[in-house]
Amino acid sequence: MEYAIDPEHTYASFEIDHLGFSTQRGQFNRSSGSLEFDPEARSGKVDIRIDVASLDTGLAARDEVLRGADWFNAGDFPDLLFRSQRFVFEQDKLVAVEGTLVMLGVLKPLRLEISRFKCGLNLASRKRVCGADAQGSLRRSDFGLSNGLPFVGDEVRLRIQVEAYLP
Structure with missing residues (x-):
């Protein structure tokens, strides 16, 4: 089944070290994409545009x-852009999504660890929904984003909270 990413309940946020003094945070307020999930086949696909x-x-x-x-x-x-290549399961539990992140025209592998994943009926909207909390780390210099190094950290912690609904 193909679900559409709900932009009102989907956010990508990031954390980065600032001068060794603090962790700076930000988010991207608009995103879109799709999610396919087949629990019986233990497979899926996700495409997210930020x-x-x-x-x-x-x-x-x-x-x-x-x-x-x-x-x-x-x-x-x-x-x-994040495009999955493989959903990783432990028994019946989705634990990670491996894929490719495209930033500044550079493609690099990215693994997102899944701390929460659930599909079911949203009782408020009466629609089928899948939701997830995902997080991963990347080095921004791998994408050519090296401005401010070493004062602004190279490691970026990326978090994506997503909800996707059946049309």
């Missing part, structure tokens, strides 16, 4: 800099 222009760190001036050519370059690379 709108770089929706970056939000809580400080508008910083957001403009991060969207600019020296950082995420939203003008030339408007999307971050």
Whole structure:
């Protein structure tokens, strides 16, 4: 079954070290995509598009800099894309999704660990839904995003909370 990512309940957020003093956080407020899941075959597929222009760190001036050519370059690379290649199960429990992240035109493997995954009937909307909490780590320099190193950390912790509904 193919589910559509619900942009009102799906967020990608990140954490990064700032000068060794603190952890800075931000999120992307717009995303879209699809999820296919077959529990009996223990397989699935997920495609998520994250709108770089929706970056939000809580400080508008910083957001403009991060969207600019020296950082995420939203003008030339408007999307971050995650495409799964394999769902990883332990018995009947989904524990990870392995795939590819595309950022700044660079493709790199990314494994997202799944801390929560559930499909069922949303009693409020009366629609079938699958939801997940996923997290992974990447080195931003692997994607050519090395501005500010070593003062701004290289390791980025990416979290994606997603809900997807049957049409």
